[in-house]
Amino acid sequence: MSTPTSGAPRRATISDVAREAGTGKTSISRYLNGELSVLSPQLRARIEAAIERLDYQPNQMARGLKRGRNRLIGMLVADLTNPYSVEVLQGVEAACHALGYMPLICHAANEVDMERRFLQLLTTYRVEGVIVNALGVSEETLRPVGGGGIPAVLVDRSVDGLVTDMVGLDNEGATMLATRHLVERGFDRLWFVVQPFEHISSRRQREAAFRQALKQYPQVSGRTVVLELGDADELAQTLNALDAELDAAIGAQAPGEGARHVALFAANGPVALALARHLHQRHGPDWQKRVALLSIDDPEWAELAGITTIRQPTYDIGYRAVEFLHQRIDGEQSSARDCLLPGELIERASTAR
């Protein structure tokens, strides 16, 4: 019995169903589209039976081709390894579900040319819109998308020269909140640690906000440390250098436990993890007695390690992004909007005195 052509017994088409139900394709189509009030109960029953019998499932591709809309939206994620992204994704999925879209998730794995390829691929599949959280896309790359092309909304970061909706964290507020917390807890040497930030607006904003915040506290000193997570060698080198400086800074103070004066302020989760791993490895489980750590982003391990964090409203960010996109797809013409959501301080042992 095994048909040599194996696999596909070629799925039933709308014509098959029509024939099986003894009617025309139109009626089937109408049935599928919920125009049931226009069908005689009798015909309707026959159609249902036929569909059931043939296990018919409409071909979305063909449907989209005809209609001009396929209900697909693209979601470009720079790094799924980052819990932040996954959380945003969950919001995106929920919203898609609610609004009837199917998200096409593309994971660029932190590679710029992958991002470009995916964007082009999405375009090729005629997605109705795109949600972008990328690290290297330039205005030019996004041109076919944002401007006169398909609607796009940016997540977490904006792109220079590109005017589109954006939704993300209120970086300024979050940074202020964190800085104030550290100062209030008595830390007076703050090191803001961040990945190269020239090209990522959110990082840039956080760094700027940090320096801005410091102006309010003349008694505390602050500096920015740049950490390149991509290159393992370079990372190790930077961390070692950082360590030496940290030793110096700490050594200059009272060695007692209650005397921690310096706090590391990680610009995001990955940075915090890199720092924590390094410090743990170098100073053992008690590393937190030497230096405080606070991070924007609230990954699962933060609670385990007792790290104070600024939790982002990730789910909402994703949800709002889809809502924005949906409006654009529906023809919304207003000028580009920004949606900045507030972060929440989760206080834990790492910054306690």
Added chain:
Amino acid sequence: MSTPTSGAPRRATISDVAREAGTGKTSISRYLNGELSVLSPQLRARIEAAIERLDYQPNQMARGLKRGRNRLIGMLVADLTNPYSVEVLQGVEAACHALGYMPLICHAANEVDMERRFLQLLTTYRVEGVIVNALGVSEETLRPVGGGGIPAVLVDRSVDGLVTDMVGLDNEGATMLATRHLVERGFDRLWFVVQPFEHISSRRQREAAFRQALKQYPQVSGRTVVLELGDADELAQTLNALDAELDAAIGAQAPGEGARHVALFAANGPVALALARHLHQRHGPDWQKRVALLSIDDPEWAELAGITTIRQPTYDIGYRAVEFLHQRIDGEQSSARDCLLPGELIERASTAR
């Protein structure tokens, strides 16, 4: 400047290009499909120019409709929150990239009916194959997929009554490896902690392998503890009960630091995290002095916390899955294959004496 989001200027079609190049659609199509040897260099140049000018991008949907193949494969993931899944995904993506597929990633967020919906959706989009890592799909749900339907390959777990290719961890070997390690380190009270395992083959196998392994070591006692991570209340309750028993077990021994006799063996990363969080919260940063922890899966935080783990060859698992699928799509008729990859022991402080 900038029209806000002017409605789609309707993308150029193949006909547009043909007209622009002063030729017929056929030639364009040939050009696109690389049959360049059949085109006069002159025509070819005109086509290239036209495509460039119109920024033409072939419509994959239409293409797929006609060809019968759209190069789409579905990837159903039960839980993207689990780093394991993301790592597998990276392997899948790499393989897809290499083999020319576009993975349609569906995240079921641990909801069984979502899985069913997605599977149906994928079918509707006529994906050429599916990679499934789900938790609740039954043989029936997968029927249209595995058997006479589109090719499928299972990841990490198999489904009762469904014969398809599967790739995952060598659970037996990994569990043996871990158990032996614990015993060799001198632990003689082993608690295997696992989520409800009746319906998940990999968990079932690990639990069985654990009990099997114990038979080799008459001097050590072992038991299985079931942890339901889904329900927060129930989880807390179980953990508290577990704690009490742990107190008893530990109290019965010498309280000295070097005398740890009981080890927790987490069946996977999420379980390990739940355990670690709870113990940390209850006993503070020094919780590891009371009890050892070892886990299958090697999430990022494991190093930070100094947890000994069995790392799964996640990337390879994903990669192999796509390769299997590719062969099936290409008509491979052999009977269902299993690919069991070995785990690797990563020894860290948590199990040191």
Added chain:
DNA sequence: CTGTTAGCGCGTTCAC
């Protein structure tokens, strides 16, 4: 209420 007709954008014979 229902069937007929004409494409959606593209690939593919099959003639020229």
Added chain:
DNA sequence: GTGAACGCGCTAACAG
């Protein structure tokens, strides 16, 4: 070499 015509599965007028 090149292009016209047909059809993939489906929807949208347009009749009946």
